[in-house]
Amino acid sequence: MATNYREMSAAELLALEPPGWGGALLDGLAISLQVAVLGYLIGILIGLGGAVLKRSGGPITRDLMGLYTTLVRAIPELVLILLAYFAMPELINQMLSGFGFERIEINGFVAGVVVIGFVQGAYATEVLRGAMGAVPVGHIEAAQSFGMHPLRIFARITVPEMLPSALPGLSNLWLIATKDTALLAVVGFTELTLAARQAAGATKQYFLFLLAAGALYLIITLLSGWIFRLIENRVNRGAHHV
Template sequence: MTLDLYGFGPALAAGALMTIKLALSALSLGLILGLLGALAKTSPYKPLQWLGGGYSTLVRGVPELLWVLLIYFGTVSLLRSLGEWIGYPELELSAFAAGTIALGLCFGAYATEVFRGAILAIPKGHREAGQALGMSKPRILWRLILPQMWRIALPGLGNLFMILMKDTALISVIGLEEIMRRSQIAVTSSKEPFTFYLVAAFIYLSLTIVAMCGLYVLEKRAGRGFVRAVA
């Protein structure tokens, strides 16, 4: 028995590829924002602490779907005005760019707390040892703090990435043709909702399994030379 996709197989494959591109783009942006947010929250300077705390609190307090809509539609008038000023009235933010910004913003807010917890889990003696060796603060951060932080934060970041991949379905509301959008188009044409939504579920599940395998490899690599405590 073969699954009849009514000729929408290539379209669904293209949607899966778009989902992967969107997830990786948002991940890249989110990791940068999360690291900056965590460094701000663990900074000894109060303004930076307020900035990092305000970012994570504000973004996590608003649903991801609302961020998608706000970023996509909220920039229409701004970009139109800017486009008219520079002589390019068609200037607008693409659905892919809006999705990347929205999902990256949300991922970064949650990653801020993951990175912050990882930084606080590193013993203060490691920093003191670096200072005793005459290392500068940037070098201590780069050589001592970040490698350990990455190992500690990796499981939490992996879980956030799993959520991020599924949240890419939200971008279908602004017209990006990822898995959900392609599935909806196929359902409208074929009148077979169960078939195509089941295929979409299978694709998301497959992507999640691949991501889990990749995360396992990264955790093994990051944990080289580290002996876990036995309870």
């Protein structure tokens, strides 16, 4: 028997149990956050490496990193997602076939994580490069004079001292990552936006479900802002005590 959604109230339509669609929206939100977190962490790792190479690498390395950051920031994320989902698997499979290996499948989750990490890495490179420039050179030189290993200097001095300058930019990048997950709907990956569209299409309650999706994104934004403010206050308090 078909469900008559027109006779259901907004609370019933948003209920967590079927025939309500609230559970589907929360499942989509959970998947969106998984993609965003993984992509964001990968982006920070790329950004750290890219920032170090841009500041300390040779001319060729700096030029390559500059090309990477320029291209990624110039190409829309949607185009990159389509490339990762459709073009990249075909290219990889052609190479694998040439070596006698089996074809692989790249799903929307993997494509999303790869693209968000790749894009976040370009922006994080610039954010972290600028933050590293705020670390007093004298602190680095003092550590070197004591014979500290470069990796130890980076972990014990550079990273803690650059955090106050880097956190505002990293906070913005996290919010961008959460919103970029909505672009995965174009390749049929069921994250929050596509879940809301599916619910809206089934019930014809477009305003209700798109508004609900927007409200969930807003909640994530507010919670993220609060968490990053706590982190910034703690980091800044620690920096003032140094």
